[in-house]
Amino acid sequence: MIERITAVIADVDGTINVKGSKPLPRTLAALEELHRRGILFGTASGRPLDHRSLDKAQEWGLSFPFDLAIGMNGGDVWDSAHEGIEHIMPLSKDYIQEICEFMWPLDCNVIVYENAYDHVLVKRMDERLEASIYRNGSVVELSTPAEMALKDTGKIEIQYDGDDAELEALILGTVDAHKSPNWSSVRTFAGTVEFMTPGLDKGVGLRRYAERNNIPISEIMAFGDMDNDIAMIAAAGWGVAMANGCDAAKAVAKAVTEYGVLEDGMGRYLEDHVL
Secondary structure (H helix, E strand, C coil): CCCCCCEEEECCECCCECCCCCCCHHHHHHHHHHHHCCCEEEEECCCCCCHHHHCHHHHHCCCCCCCEEEEHHHCEEEECCCCCCEECCCECHHHHHHHHHHHCCCCCEEEEEEEEECEEEECCCCHHHHHHHHHHCCCEEECCHHHHCCCCECCEEEECCCCCHHHHHHHHHHHHHCCECCEEEEEEECCEEEEECCCCCHHHHHHHHHHHCCCCHHHEEEEECCHHHHHHHHHCCEEEECCCCCHHHHHHCCEECCCCHHHCHHHHHHHHHCC
16 A cells, blocks of 8 residues: 555546446545545546536535546546646547448447537437436437547547447457557447547546646555556556456556445445555
């Protein structure tokens, strides 16, 4: 364990909480105690950053706002000491149409966040997208590959039925068949693959946050569970993988929680090892 903890940052879905629900009581209580002790806290997700992401603290019932936030798998960086959201390493529009076109024929949705959740371009409407609109108040527009490629973007998100093993094999096989030095891809959780600028990840976002706030990254604790958390877990002074996390995340972590997200795993770990 590191001697000094200045900040704690955590992935959201599968780490702090189950997607679409609030964190469990012990996790919320642990976050309150971190704040009381002067330890900074924030989230790191694949979602674009806007007021919706930053308002999660209030939605969860925390008595304090987030001190920091990373979105777009590292491409969006925000903290309370600086004005606005910094966007780093966007995916060039030159490659967006190419990616959209080879994914378009498959049974999947293709999603581009042109202006966070205020303008989302999609291939189709489906139940999963409708649930996202309900949760996030997204403004969604049906689009084409050419229309999606008019601007640089933080990422392209591919959504599909993750319970369909045959479809998943086809999706992942297509992604592998189109590897390129112009983009990278990561499976963020079941039924979702995301394309980004090569080299961009949550670790990049974390280092940028630490740099602009003069915080040694060795004093930051990070929690995560999936492939898109691996770089952040590895970059942090103390990286923790969730018990329910993937094997690759656990392999780079300095510790693994004893309990999973459904058992207040993050809160219990903070109780036992920090608080």
